[in-house]
Amino acid sequence: MSLSDIVNPHILSQPVYEPGRPIDDVAREMGLDPAGIIKLASNENPLGTSPQALAAMAQALGQSHLYPDGGCLRLRSRLARRHDVDLARVVVGNGSNELLELLGHVFLNPGDEVVMGRPAFIVYKLVTLLFGARAVEVPLRDHVHDLAAMAAAVTDRTKIVFLPLPNNPTGTRNPNADVLAWVERLPPRVVIVIDEAYAEYLEAPIDWTGIFGTGRRLVVTRTFSKIFGLAALRVGYALTTPEIAALLQRARQPFNVNAVAQAGALAALDDEDWIDHCRRANQRGLRQLETGFTELGLEWVKSSGNFVLVKVGDGARVSQTLQSDGIIVRSVNGYGLPEWIRVSVGTESENARVLAALGRLGGG
Ligand SMILES: Cc1ncc(COP(=O)(O)O)c(C=O)c1O
Structure with a gap:
């Protein structure tokens, strides 16, 4: 009997999920x-981690012989306060991924349907397929989720609907009022997952x-991987109904979030000045990339996140050429966008470097 x-x-x-390539990998391949390599491929925080979070994590390392708090009580309490919700609504995960x-573990069986946009963050589809459910992919319109078409795609078999705000890889988001009206209109049976990784x-x-007050089956996910600069530590959280939260808690591993990550996340939440600084720097970086792309005659998509989708002709070739120049960006071929690349906002000099390199390519 063969393994298969x-x-x-x-x-x-x-x-298989294809992550942005690690710097060491590219260094080895390209010699x-x-x-000297910059990574603008995974929408990380180019300014790094909050100094307060780094200090808290260094201190937490001293307790490495002890298991972490499996219930993440302090972090969950802090998040409950931040979002003004009951503690029972907060679940912490090893990254929002x-x-x-866990939503798949809790809700999906073979034959179930899951509605999502195309292109949308790929993990929705991966989770759906992993549990033998069917991914119902609704094409975006002008790079924005088509809420009416998504609502129309919901059937009796639909368990989950995913909506990222903003979406990755497009950076676009639907207006708040449209989303709120859409949530109201979907059948109450359906679990609505709003992915706010870049909120x-x-x-x-x-x-x-x-x-939340209406008892809707809403799950809002957030992450510490983006503006909080803790991508390596893997911390994310969900806000949902107490019933769904209890089910997610049941499905997770006993110690799913390590103690260093919990300490880092707690301290990062307290460092509001750092977050404001990063938000403002990202705004400047977005403008710098948008202006630069326009000057190069490249089409780009208006982004609400910390990355921009830009049309370069042959995305795979351009990202390969940029790599030989020590610049890692994301080819979005797998998202059905072969002519585009996704560029994360870097520091001012990193953004200037990617723009200069694209300029040398003649815009693709
Ligand atoms: C829309 C979206 N959701 C979730 C994630 C995953 O984040 P995490 O690092 O918390 O697993 C990402 C990461 O790129 C993302 O773009």
């Missing part, structure tokens, strides 16, 4: 000094407190 005879068939057909997967970059993210 005993493997879960969903695993055999499961697509470059890692110190873990929470997306801290927005001037005015949606205030969900009204909806």
